[in-house]
Amino acid sequence: MKGMELxxxxxxxxxxxxxxxxLEKITGLTRESLYVTLKRLADRGILEKMGQGIxxxxxxxxxxxxxxxxxxxPNYLSFESALSRYGVLNIVPYTITFATTRKTxxxxxxxxxxxxxxxxxxxFLGYDMQGGIYLAKPEKAFLDLAYLxxxxxxxxxxxxxxxxxxSLKKLREYSRKFPQYTQRYLKxxxxx
Numbered sequence: 284m285k286g287m288e289l290x291x292x293x294x295x296x297x298x299x300x301x302x303x304x305x306l307e308k309i310t311g312l313t314r315e316s317l318y319v320t321l322k323r324l325a326d327r328g329i330l331e332k333m334g335q336g337i338x339x340x341x342x343x344x345x346x347x348x349x350x351x352x353x354x355x356x357p358n359y360l361s362f363e364s365a366l367s368r369y370g371v372l373n374i375v376p377y378t379i380t381f382a383t384t385r386k387t388x389x390x391x392x393x394x395x396x397x398x399x400x401x402x403x404x405x406x407f408l409g410y411d412m413q414g415g416i417y418l419a420k421p422e423k424a425f426l427d428l429a430y431l432x433x434x435x436x437x438x439x440x441x442x443x444x445x446x447x448x449x450s451l452k453k454l455r456e457y458s459r460k461f462p463q464y465t466q467r468y469l470k471x472x473x474x475x
Contacts, residue, residue: 299345334392352416358383359410359417365424422453433468
């Protein structure tokens with residue numbers, strides 16, 4: 284498949300990104316030949332290498348969060364990323380963080396770290412669809428972070444949080460689903 288032919292095919296398929304396996308099927312090239320073709324197309328600016336084995340056409344649309352959300356399912360945007368989006372966290376985190384029921388995984392896309400943090404299946408709740416991805420409600424994102432912090436897998440900087448933006452009623456409601464060690468941790472960091 285020639286370069287222009289490939290571009291037209293990819294435009295017609297209109298996906299936000301393509302994996303090596305996708306491109307192998309589309310082009311019919313061997314893996315070795317495909318890598319050479321992909322390097323040439325990336326060098327010419329036709330394809331953008333987003334991360335290890337992930338490419339997109341230069342005309343493709345789709346936010347980094349949306350693409351990251353589609354790579355490791357199930358997930359929802361949570362932890363520091365969601366808290367920052369809601370204005371509860373006063374800083375913009377470098378790493379985009381998702382909650383997942385699968386094994387914790389870290390990847391890099393377009394130079395940004397993406398982390399999928401494992402939580403228990405019975406805690407995989409409290410999110411809505413927004414902008415094409417699942418996003419934790421603010422109280423749930425805070426509790427997800429507290430859950431990991433109570434296990435020593437994350438930290439919470441109280442100086443960077445504005446917990447007045449959270450509903451204490453919703454926090455209490457969601458927190459009942461969390462283990463006792465997380466509830467004890469919450470009593471130490473929450474007022475009253």
